[in-house]
Amino acid sequence: MDHAQARTWLATAVTEARAGLAAGGIPIGAALYGADGALLGRGHNRRVQDDDPSMHAETAAFRAAGRQRSYAGTTMVTTLSPCWYCSGLVRQFGISRVVIGEAETFHGGHDWLAEHGVQIVLLDDPECAALMHTFIKNNPALWNEDIGE
Amino acid sequence: MDHAQARTWLATAVTEARAGLAAGGIPIGAALYGADGALLGRGHNRRVQDDDPSMHAETAAFRAAGRQRSYAGTTMVTTLSPCWYCSGLVRQFGISRVVIGEAETFHGGHDWLAEHGVQIVLLDDPECAALMHTFIKNNPALWNEDIGE
Numbered sequence: 325m326d327h328a329q330a331r332t333w334l335a336t337a338v339t340e341a342r343a344g345l346a347a348g349g350i351p352i353g354a355a356l357y358g359a360d361g362a363l364l365g366r367g368h369n370r371r372v373q374d375d376d377p378s379m380h381a382e383t384a385a386f387r388a389a390g391r392q393r394s395y396a397g398t399t400m401v402t403t404l405s406p407c408w409y410c411s412g413l414v415r416q417f418g419i420s421r422v423v424i425g426e427a428e429t430f431h432g433g434h435d436w437l438a439e440h441g442v443q444i445v446l447l448d449d450p451e452c453a454a455l456m457h458t459f460i461k462n463n464p465a466l467w468n469e470d471i472g473e
Numbered sequence: 474m475d476h477a478q479a480r481t482w483l484a485t486a487v488t489e490a491r492a493g494l495a496a497g498g499i500p501i502g503a504a505l506y507g508a509d510g511a512l513l514g515r516g517h518n519r520r521v522q523d524d525d526p527s528m529h530a531e532t533a534a535f536r537a538a539g540r541q542r543s544y545a546g547t548t549m550v551t552t553l554s555p556c557w558y559c560s561g562l563v564r565q566f567g568i569s570r571v572v573i574g575e576a577e578t579f580h581g582g583h584d585w586l587a588e589h590g591v592q593i594v595l596l597d598d599p600e601c602a603a604l605m606h607t608f609i610k611n612n613p614a615l616w617n618e619d620i621g622e
Contacts, residue, residue, distance in 0.1 A: 371540065377566075378527070378536035387527040391520065395621060412561020412582070417526075417621035433561070472544060472566035 330423045333401045341403045344368035351455045354381035359397025365389030382410035403452040405432040425452030479572045482550040490552045493517035500604045503530035508546025514538030531559035544568045552601040554581040574601030
């Protein structure tokens with residue numbers, strides 16, 4: 325896909341990540357876009373805000389999109405490489421593409437997704453990386469809790 | 474693990490599956506047990522009841538257990554072989570064991586979990602299989618929606 329388009333969509337995920345951070349949460353955001361480019365859902369990690377370990381950014385965006393008959397052609401945009409939980413979500417529901425802000429602070433399951441036919445667009449975005457670098461440095465225990473380490 | 478223990482735990486998941494069915498939902502239930510055998514959380518698929526595609530039985534049980542510092546030694550008990558989404562959950566959070574009612578009506582990611590060190594106990598339970606056989610026969614479109622097919 326066009327990287328300019330990917331960056332425009334990433335901005336939605338970054339806005340979500342910043343909203344999560346401002347609310348005292350883990351700064352990871354995501355958005356699910358339809359095959360036609362329409363925004364279907366957006367969200368951010370809600371572990372701290374809702375005491376809910378099941379709401380990673382990607383699962384929150386997926387949830388916000390509601391029930392969909394098919395995910396063919398959809399794109400999950402996320403500020404951070406998706407963990408196994410979120411990678412499994414992408415694979416199970418046949419989400420076609422994942423746009424990733426950065427995979428430097430955490431390398432999840434996106435190589436596995438690529439092996440299984442999901443298009444991966446890795447943007448190496450410095451803003452996304454800086455958000456997580458600072459967060460992990462200041463909140464190592466919370467970060468480890470969020471990824472089960 | 475002891476199969477009698479596994480069957481006792483499976484009964485909790487079956488009760489959840491039946492509660493989901495009674496409420497008009499997809500009859501899959503799950504429960505998360507701690508290393509000490511305490512019930513941490515239980516739940517069932519809530520796609521229909523809550524219009525929430527993110528709440529599979531396993532993710533509902535995981536959510537109900539709230540924030541946990543570690544999943545070492547925990548067991549996810551589910552009436553049906555976990556899909557990739559729920560298998561990813563197990564892998565990411567280091568859940569140690571998965572007890573599965575049946576893998577006949579749907580074969581998810583449990584072989585992959587076994588390759589990655591998760592203990593798998595497959596019970597081939599006829600009640601679990603009958604629940605899903607009947608449900609899929611009567612609601613094929615809903616079932617396909619739930620697994621992204």
